[in-house]
Amino acid sequence: MFSTPAHADERPVILCLGDSLTAGWGVMPGTDYPSMLQQRLAQHGYPHRVINAGLSGDTTAGALRRLEWSLRAKPTLAIVVLGANDGLRGLDLDIMKENLLQINAMLKRTGVGILLGGMRLPPNYGGGYEERFAAIYPEVAEESGADLIPFFLEGVAGNPVTNQPDGIHPTSAGYRVILETVWRHVLPRLGPAPDR
Template sequence: MLLLLVTLTIAQPISAAEERRVVMLGDSITAGYGLPQGDALPVRLEKELTDRGLDVAVENAGVSGDTTAGGLSRLDWAVQGAPDLVIVALGGNDGLRGIDPADTRRNMDRIVGRLTERGIPVLVAGMLAPPNMGGDYARAFNAIFPEVAEAHGAAFYPFLLEGVAADPALNQPDGIHPNAEGARLVAERMAEPVARALKGS
């Protein structure tokens, strides 16, 4: 009987026990607007992480057009269970619509706060205000993401679209959404910070 138990234990698939679950809560950039699903950012990020030797499944919880208010309203059903990490990649539509930074800050604080209260590690992906919104708006808006992350002890990635924003070669014709190569580059740049956040969880 003891030999049988040992054999069954050894036979269990190790990868299933070790797989880490990541949820990416975001808007159209996360959802993969204008791209085949195989090129969506969460798919690309999963590949980058697995290429680094991590057994990870990245779930796409992106909704096109979502603001931080929308992300907050759907948080409980969008992030179910206890993932190993949630990447909060919201705020771009708040900036595009000129939403009061105080409202964006309040929503981000509630999102990150509720996740950390559930014991879920969080990585906040920062956004930058569109340049046409003016300096005062940009200063108030841009400060939200690092400050909310710091307040809750969350990991922080300074700018989701670093190296991709405003580059016509890396964006779709609308100038806002990354094309396939842009999404690949975003994932490549994010992979190491996400891996560090996972290792700390």
């Protein structure tokens, strides 16, 4: 006996592409920013489905390699938050920039809107490397036509209340702050909330 195939989920998709900051490393399920974004959208009557494509430890190169698979979800908007692991590992920043440009180019070719989350490194990495790292995000946004979230961890970085003991990964309280930052940039792309 054959079962009737389920209807495809045709809701518009928001793809959250990133590393552990997106995956929600170290916090309870449902308290990462993609989960909170899904809840906020539902509260406001938006039908969108949020996909958490965060992978702890991922680099820009790793995300580029798996992007084609992530695009099978046919997103209309991608929130790209990558590069922290490249920077923390001291990887070549020119390669990091090129990877981000290629990611954004692939998204753009498929008609996906892009929000690029800017990142910064802790000050102990040395002025030259740290400054070059931070400058890559506005450069990539300008060159690729992406919208920039100037600093994804605004109001979170350096605060012991909003960071886990490692000083790198947000707590649930930190993700609530991140949600507000992301929401300010996502909302203008959504248009008026549909009637419920």
